Amino acid sequence: MKNYLLVLILFFIVVSHAQDTKINGISFVASRDSVSLKHTAPLLMINANYAAVMPFGFIESLDHPELLYSTDRQWYGETIEGTKQYINKLQQNDINVMLKPQIWIRKGEFTGHLAMSSEKDWEILETSYRNFILDFARLAEETNVPILCIGTELEQFIMRRPTFWNQLISEIKRFYNGKLTYAANWDEYTKVPFWNQLDFIGVDAYFPISEEKTPTLQEAKKGWQKWKNEMKTVSEKHNKKILFTEYGYRNTDFSGKEPWHSGREQKSINHDNQGTLLTALFEEVWQEPWMAGGFLWKWFIDHDKSGGGLNNQFTVQNKPSQLVVQYFYSIYE
Structure with missing residues (x-):
């Protein structure tokens, strides 16, 4: 009887x-x-323990319906062949993968504004996007990828064409056996109509946290409180965990004010900001029971030549904040 109880206790510890x-x-x-x-x-x-692999499809403009992908004009890592090679190499090092096919609109236009002006163009876009996602969904199943993200920051598309998205999700589920999410922008995720059909509530978590040039840790933590309450409410409403499909900060002044900005016009370098804001995120959000984790934006394959002290973009590579991520990822293994 004692042995049985010991095994039962160990089982619950492992499950927990x-x-x-x-x-x-x-x-x-x-x-x-x-x-x-x-x-x-x-x-x-x-x-x-995870990496998001992000192949791209390209659209000419916000009102252009045709999506091109896996062409010989793309970088290798953006194609189906390259995506498969990336997945295989990550898996060989015991890194799990979320496959996250994304759209790039010429000149970097925001994908949330993608919308057609006629029913004919909507139907062309839907056919094009369906082919794009299903091709990568088949690859995800073939390579045993555990998470597939079916779209990224497509607010107008999902709000105006709900029938298409319901049908697409159903079709993916016919052959893909992993978990599904959608990467909603931080100001979009509360309105997504199909969370109940997915496994995670995906959020690109560029929430404004602080108006200060260089906030203290306590100020940054305070800035998370209303967003934590909102995410907890959404998570409980749908009985799904929140997954940060993207999160991160630049090492610049005011990087907690509008964290989504990636323009080159910001010239400052402020390593303290990146480290403080990441620490606040990990300490305030990561341990929450409704929080599944997330994907740091972003990491380049040639690590030794990436980032560095004079780089003020999102990557933490070869910057002080790399140690922050390393530390907290060790805590929440």
């Missing part, structure tokens, strides 16, 4: 630990080159 395991991910940027184990090994150094 498994339920608390976080997705400690990075967004693995596509390159013109293939990857090797050398390129994926640094992820183990920072204790990452």
Whole structure:
């Protein structure tokens, strides 16, 4: 009887630990080159257990209906062949994958504004997008990818064409056996109509946290409170965990004010901001029971030549904040 009770206790400990395991991910940027184990090994150094692989499809303008993908004019890592190679190399280093096909609109136009002006063009876009997602969904099933993200920041598309999205999700589920999410922008996720059909509530978590040039840790934590309450409410409403399909900050002044900005016009370098804001996020959000984890934006395959002290973009590579991520990813393994 004692042995039975001991086994039962150990079982519940293991189950509890498994339920608390976080997705400690990075967004693995596509390159013109293939990857090797050398390129994926640094992820183990920072204790990452997931990577988002992000192939791209391209659209000419916000009102253009045709999506082109996996062409010979794209970088290798953006194609179906390259995506499969990236997945295989990450898996060889025991890194799980979320496959996250995305749209790039010429000149970097915001995908949330993608909308057609006629029924004919909507139907062309839907056919084009369906082919795009289903091709990568088949690859996800073939390569045993555990999470598939079916879209990224497409607010107008999903709000105006709900029937299409319901049908697309149903079709994916016919052959893909992993978990599904959608990457909603931080100001969009409360309105997404199909969360109940997915496994995670995906959020690109560029929430405004602080108006200060260099907020203190306490100020940054305070800035999370209303967003935490909102996410908890949405999570409970749908009985789904929140997954940060993207999160991160630049090492610049005021990087907590409008964290989504990636323009080159910001010239400052402020390593303290990036480290403080990431620490606040991990300490305030990561341990919450409704939080599944997330994917740090972003990580380039050639680690030794990426980031660095003079780089003020989102990557933490070879910056002080890399140690912040490494530390917290070790805590929430």
